[in-house]
Amino acid sequence: MTDVVVIGAGVVGAACAYYASRAGLTVTVLDRGPIAGGTTSAGEGNLLVSDKAPGPELALTLTSLRLWRELGAALGGEAIELEPKGGLVVATSAAAAADVAKLADTQRDSGVEAVEVRPDELADYEPRIAPTLAGGMYYPQDLQVQPMLAAAHLVRASGAALRCGVEVVGIDVGDRVTGVRTADGETIPTGAVVNAAGTWGGEVAALAGVTLPIAPRRGFILVTEPLGGRREPAPIRHKVYAADYVSTVSSDDAGLQTSTVVESTRSGTVLIGASRERVGFESTYSLPILRRLAAQAIALFPFLASVAALRAYRGFRPYAPDHLPVIGADPRVPGLYHACGHEGAGIGLAPATGAIVAAQVAGRKPPLDPAPFRPERFATGAA
Amino acid sequence: MSYTIRFDGRAVPVAPGQTVAAALWAANVRSWRTTRDRGTPRGLFCGIGICFDCLVTIDGVPNRRACIVPARAGMTVTTQPGIPPPSRTSPESSPPEPARAPADVAVVGAGPAGLAAAVTALRAGLRVTLLDAQPRLGGQFWRHRDGDGRGHHAWNIFTRLRTTLTGSTVDYRPGAAVWFVEQSAGQFTLHTARGEVTAQRVVLATGAYDRALPFPGWDLPGVVTPGAAQALLKGSGVLVGRKVVVAGAGPFLLPVATGLLAAGAQVVGVYEAGDPRRYLRMPGIVAGVAARLREAAGYAAVLAKHRVPYRRRHAVVAAHGGSSVSSVDIVQLNGEGRAVPDSARRRSCDALAIAYGFTPQLELPLALGCATRLDVDGNLVLATGVAGQTSVPGVYAAGEVTGVGGARLALIEGELVGAVIAAAAGRPAVHTDADLTQLLGRRAALRRFAAVMHEVHAPPGGWTGWLRKETVVCRCEEVPLSRIQAAVAELGASDARTVKSLCRPGMGWCQGRVCGYATAALTANLVGRPLAASDVAAFAHRPLAQPISLGDLAGLPPG
Numbered sequence: 001m002t003d004v005v006v007i008g009a010g011v012v013g014a015a016c017a018y019y020a021s022r023a024g025l026t027v028t029v030l031d032r033g034p035i036a037g038g039t040t041s042a043g044e045g046n047l048l049v050s051d052k053a054p055g056p057e058l059a060l061t062l063t064s065l066r067l068w069r070e071l072g073a074a075l076g077g078e079a080i081e082l083e084p085k086g087g088l089v090v091a092t093s094a095a096a097a098a099d100v101a102k103l104a105d106t107q108r109d110s111g112v113e114a115v116e117v118r119p120d121e122l123a124d125y126e127p128r129i130a131p132t133l134a135g136g137m138y139y140p141q142d143l144q145v146q147p148m149l150a151a152a153h154l155v156r157a158s159g160a161a162l163r164c165g166v167e168v169v170g171i172d173v174g175d176r177v178t179g180v181r182t183a184d185g186e187t188i189p190t191g192a193v194v195n196a197a198g199t200w201g202g203e204v205a206a207l208a209g210v211t212l213p214i215a216p217r218r219g220f221i222l223v224t225e226p227l228g229g230r231r232e233p234a235p236i237r238h239k240v241y242a243a244d245y246v247s248t249v250s251s252d253d254a255g256l257q258t259s260t261v262v263e264s265t266r267s268g269t270v271l272i273g274a275s276r277e278r279v280g281f282e283s284t285y286s287l288p289i290l291r292r293l294a295a296q297a298i299a300l301f302p303f304l305a306s307v308a309a310l311r312a313y314r315g316f317r318p319y320a321p322d323h324l325p326v327i328g329a330d331p332r333v334p335g336l337y338h339a340c341g342h343e344g345a346g347i348g349l350a351p352a353t354g355a356i357v358a359a360q361v362a363g364r365k366p367p368l369d370p371a372p373f374r375p376e377r378f379a380t381g382a383a
Numbered sequence: 384m385s386y387t388i389r390f391d392g393r394a395v396p397v398a399p400g401q402t403v404a405a406a407l408w409a410a411n412v413r414s415w416r417t418t419r420d421r422g423t424p425r426g427l428f429c430g431i432g433i434c435f436d437c438l439v440t441i442d443g444v445p446n447r448r449a450c451i452v453p454a455r456a457g458m459t460v461t462t463q464p465g466i467p468p469p470s471r472t473s474p475e476s477s478p479p480e481p482a483r484a485p486a487d488v489a490v491v492g493a494g495p496a497g498l499a500a501a502v503t504a505l506r507a508g509l510r511v512t513l514l515d516a517q518p519r520l521g522g523q524f525w526r527h528r529d530g531d532g533r534g535h536h537a538w539n540i541f542t543r544l545r546t547t548l549t550g551s552t553v554d555y556r557p558g559a560a561v562w563f564v565e566q567s568a569g570q571f572t573l574h575t576a577r578g579e580v581t582a583q584r585v586v587l588a589t590g591a592y593d594r595a596l597p598f599p600g601w602d603l604p605g606v607v608t609p610g611a612a613q614a615l616l617k618g619s620g621v622l623v624g625r626k627v628v629v630a631g632a633g634p635f636l637l638p639v640a641t642g643l644l645a646a647g648a649q650v651v652g653v654y655e656a657g658d659p660r661r662y663l664r665m666p667g668i669v670a671g672v673a674a675r676l677r678e679a680a681g682y683a684a685v686l687a688k689h690r691v692p693y694r695r696r697h698a699v700v701a702a703h704g705g706s707s708v709s710s711v712d713i714v715q716l717n718g719e720g721r722a723v724p725d726s727a728r729r730r731s732c733d734a735l736a737i738a739y740g741f742t743p744q745l746e747l748p749l750a751l752g753c754a755t756r757l758d759v760d761g762n763l764v765l766a767t768g769v770a771g772q773t774s775v776p777g778v779y780a781a782g783e784v785t786g787v788g789g790a791r792l793a794l795i796e797g798e799l800v801g802a803v804i805a806a807a808a809g810r811p812a813v814h815t816d817a818d819l820t821q822l823l824g825r826r827a828a829l830r831r832f833a834a835v836m837h838e839v840h841a842p843p844g845g846w847t848g849w850l851r852k853e854t855v856v857c858r859c860e861e862v863p864l865s866r867i868q869a870a871v872a873e874l875g876a877s878d879a880r881t882v883k884s885l886c887r888p889g890m891g892w893c894q895g896r897v898c899g900y901a902t903a904a905l906t907a908n909l910v911g912r913p914l915a916a917s918d919v920a921a922f923a924h925r926p927l928a929q930p931i932s933l934g935d936l937a938g939l940p941p942g
Contacts (some may be wrong), residue, residue: 003892034876034877034880034881035874035875035881037878037880046636123521148881148884148885152876153874156873162875164875164877165877226419226892227466229419229420229465230419231419232466266888268466269890284565285563285565285750285926287574289563290927291936291938294934294936294937295937295938295939304933305933305934305939306932306933307933308930309927309930310892310894310927310931311890311925312926312927313926349425
């Protein structure tokens with residue numbers, strides 16, 4: 001019998017498998033699709049402290065970034081394209097710059113490093129940035145990783161049994177979880193089930209008879225032609241985003257919001273995000289949104305106007321009503337653990353999430369207090 | 384009247400109508416770019432704007448496709464390094480057409496299918512907009528220089544269609560590649576390099592391009608697709624080589640070889656991986672397409688007259704050379720398409736034209752949500768009704784996008800789509816019921832033949848074994864076989880989309896147009912299961928149907 005069944009082979013499920021294995025548990029990872037094929041495949045790979053106000057999510061992030069650095073050493077930073085590049089938040093107006101400074105002050109009290117950047121210093125950080133900006137803030141702790149590579153290497157290093165194309169259609173619960181049933185009619189006995197189904201976490205929770213209000217928040221990303229390669233770096237050095245990104249991330253507005261996020265990748269392309277809207281799993285590509293993303297990126301980096309966009313992709317962030325992930329044991333169903341609902345921060349928060357869940361399953365003390373992320377915090381009731 | 388362009392400081396003569404690539408090729412230049420990781424030279428490959436291998440810097444603007452940019456007097460062309468310095472202007476902007484009232488139908492593609500559809504719709508009195516990426520009517524099949532129809536099949540059909548169009552109300556826009564398509568409020572909007580077009584209905588007749596399979600040396604300059612050899616010759620009057628090997632699979636190899644012979648090249652041989660004798664085992668199906676048989680017999684006679692060997696069950700498994708190809712290795716294949724031991728022979732040449740059938744261009748129908756199926760040739764194609772209706776109301780398709788089948792089939796499908804749209808628009812029929820019955824019957828016969836053709840000329844079963852670990856599979860991102868193997872064996876990839884995300888085949892300039900089928904087939908092979916539609920689809924979805932500068936995307940004025 002496998003000690004733990006992780007449902008979902010995205011980066012969060014992969015991290016759960018990794019830390020559970022390290023805690024001495026045997027792990028099986030199931031996914032109805034391929035490895036890292038859901039929201040993990042649609043992210044930018046941001047591991048950010050810079051966009052988070054003090055609170056439980058920032059605490060979780062600081063733990064997670066420490067773990068990511070450890071993982072970089074353990075898995076090979078090159079293999080997962082882990083880059084300690086730092087984030088640069090830029091302000092388009094003096095008022096925005098003041099807001100950035102105010103946020104940074106509060107973040108510093110929580111252990112975030114933030115370096116104020118005067119307007120005339122911006123070009124030292126980003127030689128090609130627009131000359132008209134009002135300054136910004138540099139966050140050296142921000143990292144970037146290639147999410148799918150990270151997930152694949154985590155699963156591999158965990159030694160877990162990975163079974164893709166296996167859909168879970170039932171979770172057997174008596175006094176506690178006893179196993180999962182698959183679409184092929186197989187029953188996999190286990191004492192612990194981890195719901196790492198991301199945007200589809202609500203559906204998996206329902207299989208165990210509990211509700212979890214996870215909904216999709218759609219986002220688009222543009223990808224440019226390669227501007228760098230393994231021989232020379234791409235022309236944007238940090239993760240650069242506009243100051244309004246923070247308010248957009250934490251917004252409750254269901255309508256379309258876009259804020260500029262621009263960064264290079266190891267493969268030489270530049271990624272341009274980010275849009276947020278709650279339109280269910282609507283799959284068509286929206287040209288007005290792509291146009292807005294392009295215009296906003298050019299405003300930060302004018303040279304991008306003559307750079308070609310080669311493709312666009314979209315994903316569905318797993319969104320919880322209070323913007324906090326759902327992590328840990330579900331007191332309503334003994335043996336059921338959740339690790340989902342990370343919205344746009346799942347890549348960054350994966351290791352801390354996995355470490356908490358693994359510690360709980362193994363009966364150890366989690367690396368930080370998971371109470372703010374408890375699954376039963378939403379309206380109670382059976383599914 | 385000729386003139387010159389400058390290439391890396393020297394003068395290169397140009398004949399009117401030639402592309403930059405053709406002018407360079409005629410001057411014995413075989414490469415004008417180096418790759419960004421390995422630094423290897425690249426030049427022409429697909430020859431028709433699909434593969435982006437021929438990117439070059441023209442008048443200071445990098446990343447221009449030499450194979451489609453016309454060479455103009457005084458142009459300065461420079462070899463493009465791995466990562467070119469940023470451009471000064473938007474590369475592909477051209478003056479937009481004024482906005483017009485929505486058309487009854489927008490036809491995308493001016494090859495046989497699109498022309499037939501447009502002309503039929505015009506005859507029914509519909510307002511038609513015809514969009515085409517190419518500068519001239521005719522598509523790849525009737526690619527030509529102004530006033531020159533030499534060596535073309537069914538040229539009289541083309542001139543008739545062209546004459547009808549020229550005297551009609553059609554809004555024809557050459558050089559208007561569609562980069563985005565959207566549907567709202569029952570209308571379709573097509574965004575092109577020459578402005579937006581709105582229409583009540585859309586006919587997608589975007590055709591196909593050569594399907595390449597990787598092998599050691601396939602990224603050497605001088606190794607091109609048969610389509611590239613044809614485009615050089617028909618579009619620019621330039622020979623791909625003086626001593627050419629033609630190889631791969633499919634009936635298209637024959638007109639390419641005979642065209643080269645007629646223009647004065649030596650053809651070392653035609654090496655067909657399939658076994659065309661299998662046609663003879665299906666006399667009922669072959670008899671229905673007598674014209675195709677006569678055509679093939681004609682080509683065979685030309686090859687025989689020039690004493691050019693036509694070898695069935697043979698394949699090129701490696702290309703060798705320094706700065707460009709100088710020889711190839713040819714093996715005999717057994718019944719399973721695997722190399723017969725000790726059959727390898729080396730032949731010297733200065734060009735190799737090679738491909739295994741065609742791949743349809745599906746980005747626009749996929750962006751509109753049209754249903755697809757996996758065809759017998761391993762291609763993703765549109766699932767359509769007999770008269771080209773896709774699963775999306777208002778969207779029709781004709782020609783290769785509904786399944787590769789050749790120009791005659793494309794003409795019939797285009798005509799049928801035109802007739803169906805005319806009926807849907809409430810126009811009086813231009814076809815009698817008997818006409819339509821006959822068209823449907825011919826379409827069915829040609830479709831049956833196409834299915835046989837795909838079986839006879841299927842990619843040889845052994846091709847994946849010809850690759851070495853370091854052989855580049857994705858030309859754009861320079862992804863070797865070993866990384867694809869590692870993605871499957873070590874990182875848990877079980878499908879092509881995951882392979883793509885983990886090691887980047889199909890993520891470069893051409894967005895998997897060239898390596899998509901090969902990567903999908905390699906992945907299925909490595910996983911140990913048959914090729915699935917989802918594997919091929921992983922490389923076919925391109926919401927941005929063409930690269931577009933961010934400035935143009937944002938709607939900023941050029942410059």
